[in-house]
Amino acid sequence: MSAGLGMALFDTGVGCCGVVWGENGIVSVALPANPRHGGGVAGNPAGAARARTRASLAAAYPDAAEGPVPAEARAAIDGMVALLAGAPVDLAEVRVDLAGVPEFHERVYEVARAIPPGQTLTYGEVAVRLGMPGAAQAVGQALGSNPIPIIIPCHRVVAAGGLGGFSAPGGSATKRRMLEIEGALAPPPPTLFDDLFADS
Structure with missing residues (x-):
């Protein structure tokens, strides 16, 4: 293959x-x-x-x-x-090869690809769009197996009470950084440490 x-x-x-x-x-x-x-x-x-x-x-x-x-x-x-430089680029038309990916996962990825940059859905909202309310955990598992992050923007699907997990290297910190770049999350306020080095 x-x-x-x-x-x-x-x-x-x-x-x-x-x-x-x-x-x-x-x-x-x-x-x-x-x-x-x-x-x-x-x-x-x-x-x-x-x-x-x-x-x-x-x-x-x-x-x-x-x-x-x-x-x-x-x-x-x-x-x-x-x-990832902050431009509102839509990657929904990029061709992806999902051979061997389970059909449910493909459906989850299709919903994720329809989320525009700068916006998010919760795992539960994705499940509802699939006509499967209550399947939020299964949605999370499918996104955790996503072979094509960024193009299939699994980082735009978040937990109802926060970011949720992210299986890619860097975990939730990478997810947060990507959402900050896209404008879906505000960057954290500067710390005293940042201020000290800004003046040096």
């Missing part, structure tokens, strides 16, 4: 991400192995962070080869970079 797959790394507002594509669309997106939350990657040089993202994708897709990026994959990468 992995024959003919291509792979590329790209830098975003949360760090180095990776993407794998095939003839039927985007197969996988890897969020940074060492996410960046505002500043640099603490204790991890950029090269090490890129190496970890590459290793993560290579382990999952050992036959994916780095090389020239076709136009369709390049457009998807450019869209993700713009989105």
Whole structure:
């Protein structure tokens, strides 16, 4: 199944991400192995962070080869970079390859892809849109298995009382950072620590 797959790394507002594509669309997106939350990657040089993202994708897709990026994959990468720079980019038209993904998960992902940048739904609201009220936990499990974050924006689905979990590297801190960039959450107020370094 992995024959003919291509792979590329790209830098975003949360760090180095990776993407794998095939003839039927985007197969996988890897969020940074060492996410960046505002500043640099603490204790991890950029090269090490890129190496970890590459290793993560290579382990999952050992036959994916780095090389020239076709136009369709390049457009998807450019869209993700713009989105994570704060542009209100809609990635709903990017082709994704969900071969082997359970049908219920596909339905959850379809609802998630319809959430515009800067907006969120709760797990329960997604379940209601699927006509399955009470299935919030199953929705959360499906989103936790999302192979194509950013393009399938699982970070825009939150718990009723807060952010909820996030299975990607960096956990809920990465989720919060992505929602802040998109304007769905206000960034935290500056701390005394920030103020001290702002004056230095």
